[in-house]
Amino acid sequence: MNMDENKEINKNEQNPNSNSKNNKRYKYKNRRKKLADSLQNENDTPKIDQNSNKEISENSENKTEKKKKKNRNLPSKLTGNEDWQIALAECIEANRVSHENRLRPLKYNNSSEHKIRITPLGGLGEIGGNISVFETNKDAIIVDIGMSFPDGTMHGVDIIIPDFDYVRKIKDKIRGIVITHAHEDHIGAVPYFFKEFQFPIYATPLALGMISNKFEEHGLKAERKWFRPVEKRKVYEIGEFDIEWIHITHSIIDASALAIKTKAGTIIHTGDFKIDQTPIDGYPTDLGRLAHYGEEGVLCLLSDSTNSYKEGYTKSESSVGPTFDQIFARTKGRVIMSTFSSNIHRVYQAITYGLKYGRKVCVIGRSMERNLYTTMELGYIKLDRKIFIDADEVSKYKDNEVLIVTTGSQGETMSALYRMATDEHKFIKIKPTDQVIISAKAIPGNEASVSAVLDYLLKAGAKVAYQEFSEIHVSGHASIEEQKLMLTLTKPKFFLPVHGEYNHITKHKETAMKCGIPERNIYLMSDGDQVELCQKYVKRVKTVKTGKVFVDNQINKQIADDVVIDRQKLADSGIVVIIAQIDKTTKTLINKPRVFSYGLVADKHDHAFSKDMAEVLGQFFINVKDEVLNDPRFLENQIRQVLRKHIFRKIKKYPTIVPTIFVM
Structure with a gap:
C-alpha cells in the first residue's frame, strides 16, 4: 500500500460518510462558513462617528478607491470554495499523483525472496569481449559471447576470447545462449565456446547467419542444430527466464535489446544501441516496447555506456x-x-x-x-x-x-x-x-x-x-540524451551501466542520477563481480575468476599464456644464446664459447659483447663447485643468473638467456 492510499484511508476514517472528493468539498464549505462569520463580525462592529472623524473617513475612502483600481488589473482568484475552484485543486492533486505513479510504477514487494544474480565475465573495463551470466538458483543463461583485439604487446595474438572457467562450474544450470546482435565483440568467441560446450543459441536470423559462417570456418557445421531463431515482440521461455527481443538501432542490422522477465522482476539489457529515428531500413528503435515495460515496472536496467561523454544525440546513419x-x-x-x-x-x-x-x-x-x-x-x-x-x-x-x-x-x-x-x-x-x-x-x-x-x-x-568530414562516419552508440531517454522510458529501480571502460560507466552513473535514480540504487561492476538483485537491494555477493585467452586466428587455436609472456620478454629485452664446452677436471673452457644475441645489442657490437660474455663465463667456471658440474640443469640455471646480473649492470636489460653447456 502506498502513501497516497494511506492518506485516502485516513480521510475516510475522519469522515466515513463521504468519499475523498466529498471530503475536499466539506473542507471548503467549512472555510466558507468561517469567512462568512468573519464578515458578519465586521458588520456588527460599532460605526465611527463621521462628524468627529471626517479626515479619517476621507483617507479611508481614498485608500479603498486605490485598492479597487489596483484589483481591476489582477486576474480572478483561482483558489476558493466555488465548485470550479475546487475542481482545479482536485485536478492538480490528481496530476501530481499520476506523475509519481508513472515515474516509478513498480510496486515493490519487499517480502519477496526471489533473487537473480548477474555476473559479467568480459566487456567491462574494456571495449569488447562482452559476455554475462544471468542466474537464478535453478537456471542460468549466457548473454553474448564476444571477442576483443590484442594490443601491441601481445605478439602473434590475433584475437582474445574470455576465460570460460566460471561457465564450467555452472554448466549444468545453463539453459541457453542469448545474443543481442552480430558484432564481433558479441559473437566472435561463440565457435571457441562451442568447441567445449553446446547449448541452444537464441538470436535473430542475421546473428545466426553470421555465427553459421564462423561455424563453417571452424568445422562446426553439425552444431548448427542448436540454432533457435527468434522473432521480435515475442516472448520465449528459457528455463526460469521469459525473454523478449526488442528492436533497437545500432551500426549493424537487426540488433536487439532484451527484456528478461524473472520472478525477481524484469531486467532490461539494452545491448549496443542508439536511438535513430531515420534508419536506412526504416525500422527505428521500438520505443513502444521499452515504454511498455517501463509502465509495467523494471527492476534493473543494464545500458550501453560507450558514448557516455558525448553530449546531445548521435547522428542518424542516414x-x-x-x-x-x-x-x-x-x-x-x-x-x-x-x-x-x-x-x-x-x-x-x-x-x-x-x-x-x-x-x-x-x-x-x-x-x-x-x-x-x-x-x-x-x-x-x-x-x-x-x-x-x-x-x-x-x-x-x-x-x-x-x-x-x-x-x-x-x-x-x-x-x-x-x-x-x-x-x-x-x-x-x-x-x-x-x-x-x-x-x-x-x-x-x-x-x-x-x-x-x-x-x-x-x-x-x-x-x-577521413575525420575531416564530420558526417563521413557516425557512431552506433547512444549519446547522453539518448541514454537519458532510455532511462526515462524504462524507469528502473536499479541501474547497472555496462559496455565500456570504468570512466565510461562512471559518467553514465552521473547521467542516471540526473534522471532521478538514487545513487544507492546504482552499482558499477567490474568483470567477475557477481551482483545479486531483488526488490529490496542490489549488492555484490562475490567475485568469480575471469581472464583472457589468446588465440592465433590463422590456425584457430589458443596460445598458452606463458608463450605470450615469453614473446613479450623477447620483444622487450632480446635473447642471448650461449654454447660452451668445459673440462670437468680443470674447470676451463675447452674452446671459445659461441655467443648469439638478438634484440639486445647492435650488430657492430656483437664481437665485443661475445668477448665479454666469454670472460664472465670463464671466471664463473674457475670458481664453480664440483657438485654443480654434476647437475646440468642446476649448472645452466646458475649460468643464467650470473649472466643476467652482468648484462643488467652493463645495459640495464634482463634478456632471455639460453645456455647450452657440455661438461667433458
Missing part, C-alpha cells in the same frame, strides 16, 4: 549518405571505401551512390564479402548481383566506373586496404587519382595502425577522406 553523394559527384577516379565489415547499412549506402554515378562494385576482403552476401541471402538488403565485379576485373573498367568496398578501416596489416596501400595487393594498386574514404573511427588502441595506413595512402598520392 546522415552519411549526402556526404557520400558529394564525394562521388566530384571524384573522377576510382572510389575506395573502407569501413567495418559488419556495418552493412554503411556499405549499402556507398553502393547505392556508386550505382547512382554509374560505377561497378568490387568487394574485397573475406569478412566484407561474407557479411554482405549473408545479408543479401537473408533478404535484409536487395542488390542485383550483376553490379558486382571481381578484383581481377577492375582493370577492365575506366577509373570513374569503379567503386571498391574493402576492409582495413582499423589499419590491420593483413587487410585488403593495407595491402593496397603498401603495393602488396595482387590486383589493386593505389593511384594518384584514387579517392579513398575511411568511414570509421579508430578503435582505442588502433590509432597508430590507422595513422600508418593513412601515411601509405597519402604517399601513394591518393586523396583520403
Whole structure:
C-alpha cells in the first residue's frame, strides 16, 4: 500500500460518510462558513462617528478607491470554495499523483525472496569481449559471447576470447545462449565456446547467419542444430527466464535489446544501441516496447555506456549518405571505401551512390564479402548481383566506373586496404587519382595502425577522406540524451551501466542520477563481480575468476599464456644464446664459447659483447663447485643468473638467456 492510499484511508476514517472528493468539498464549505462569520463580525462592529472623524473617513475612502483600481488589473482568484475552484485543486492533486505513479510504477514487494544474480565475465573495463551470466538458483543463461583485439604487446595474438572457467562450474544450470546482435565483440568467441560446450543459441536470423559462417570456418557445421531463431515482440521461455527481443538501432542490422522477465522482476539489457529515428531500413528503435515495460515496472536496467561523454544525440546513419553523394559527384577516379565489415547499412549506402554515378562494385576482403552476401541471402538488403565485379576485373573498367568496398578501416596489416596501400595487393594498386574514404573511427588502441595506413595512402598520392568530414562516419552508440531517454522510458529501480571502460560507466552513473535514480540504487561492476538483485537491494555477493585467452586466428587455436609472456620478454629485452664446452677436471673452457644475441645489442657490437660474455663465463667456471658440474640443469640455471646480473649492470636489460653447456 502506498502513501497516497494511506492518506485516502485516513480521510475516510475522519469522515466515513463521504468519499475523498466529498471530503475536499466539506473542507471548503467549512472555510466558507468561517469567512462568512468573519464578515458578519465586521458588520456588527460599532460605526465611527463621521462628524468627529471626517479626515479619517476621507483617507479611508481614498485608500479603498486605490485598492479597487489596483484589483481591476489582477486576474480572478483561482483558489476558493466555488465548485470550479475546487475542481482545479482536485485536478492538480490528481496530476501530481499520476506523475509519481508513472515515474516509478513498480510496486515493490519487499517480502519477496526471489533473487537473480548477474555476473559479467568480459566487456567491462574494456571495449569488447562482452559476455554475462544471468542466474537464478535453478537456471542460468549466457548473454553474448564476444571477442576483443590484442594490443601491441601481445605478439602473434590475433584475437582474445574470455576465460570460460566460471561457465564450467555452472554448466549444468545453463539453459541457453542469448545474443543481442552480430558484432564481433558479441559473437566472435561463440565457435571457441562451442568447441567445449553446446547449448541452444537464441538470436535473430542475421546473428545466426553470421555465427553459421564462423561455424563453417571452424568445422562446426553439425552444431548448427542448436540454432533457435527468434522473432521480435515475442516472448520465449528459457528455463526460469521469459525473454523478449526488442528492436533497437545500432551500426549493424537487426540488433536487439532484451527484456528478461524473472520472478525477481524484469531486467532490461539494452545491448549496443542508439536511438535513430531515420534508419536506412526504416525500422527505428521500438520505443513502444521499452515504454511498455517501463509502465509495467523494471527492476534493473543494464545500458550501453560507450558514448557516455558525448553530449546531445548521435547522428542518424542516414546522415552519411549526402556526404557520400558529394564525394562521388566530384571524384573522377576510382572510389575506395573502407569501413567495418559488419556495418552493412554503411556499405549499402556507398553502393547505392556508386550505382547512382554509374560505377561497378568490387568487394574485397573475406569478412566484407561474407557479411554482405549473408545479408543479401537473408533478404535484409536487395542488390542485383550483376553490379558486382571481381578484383581481377577492375582493370577492365575506366577509373570513374569503379567503386571498391574493402576492409582495413582499423589499419590491420593483413587487410585488403593495407595491402593496397603498401603495393602488396595482387590486383589493386593505389593511384594518384584514387579517392579513398575511411568511414570509421579508430578503435582505442588502433590509432597508430590507422595513422600508418593513412601515411601509405597519402604517399601513394591518393586523396583520403577521413575525420575531416564530420558526417563521413557516425557512431552506433547512444549519446547522453539518448541514454537519458532510455532511462526515462524504462524507469528502473536499479541501474547497472555496462559496455565500456570504468570512466565510461562512471559518467553514465552521473547521467542516471540526473534522471532521478538514487545513487544507492546504482552499482558499477567490474568483470567477475557477481551482483545479486531483488526488490529490496542490489549488492555484490562475490567475485568469480575471469581472464583472457589468446588465440592465433590463422590456425584457430589458443596460445598458452606463458608463450605470450615469453614473446613479450623477447620483444622487450632480446635473447642471448650461449654454447660452451668445459673440462670437468680443470674447470676451463675447452674452446671459445659461441655467443648469439638478438634484440639486445647492435650488430657492430656483437664481437665485443661475445668477448665479454666469454670472460664472465670463464671466471664463473674457475670458481664453480664440483657438485654443480654434476647437475646440468642446476649448472645452466646458475649460468643464467650470473649472466643476467652482468648484462643488467652493463645495459640495464634482463634478456632471455639460453645456455647450452657440455661438461667433458
